[in-house]
Amino acid sequence: MLDHIDSHILKELTKNSRVSYVDLAKEIGLSRVAVKERIDRLVEQGIIEQFSIVINSEKLGKKISAFLEIDVDPKHLERVAGTLAENELVAVLYQMTGPCRLHMHILVEDHNALDQFLKDHIYSLDGIVRVESHVLLRRFKSHDGINL
Secondary structure, eight states: OOOHHHHHHHHHHHHOTTOOHHHHHHHHTSOHHHHHHHHHHHHHTTSSOOOOOOOOGGGGTOOEEEEEEEEEOGGGHHHHHHHHHTOTTEEEEEEETTTTEEEEEEEESSHHHHHHHIIIIITTSTTEEEEEEEEOOOOSOOOOSOOO
């Protein structure tokens, strides 16, 4: 279980994972060494899985953010999920509750690239039962992880 200091550290790291131990220590009211030890412990316990960055995909030419709901024949689920997980255009892939449903998020340049992705990487796979696609129009909030 987290104490209030660990929770505070996690909240600050969620805002900026590059914050220095010195700045974090000033914010929390601990020494730099104590903050480093707590962060190291959170990593060792698996509470912090990784430190990452958020990339603006639109600035890199990926103008379309699409979410796909893919129903898969149960006997093909592991193979289909493994194949899709290896695709570099797939940003997120989860198995959801329901009839062997995969939830996928992809980032592509334009509608033509989305159409081509569907043809080449989804419809061509054996075991796909149904595909439902949703294109993001506007983002109101985006937050990875959990709220503390």
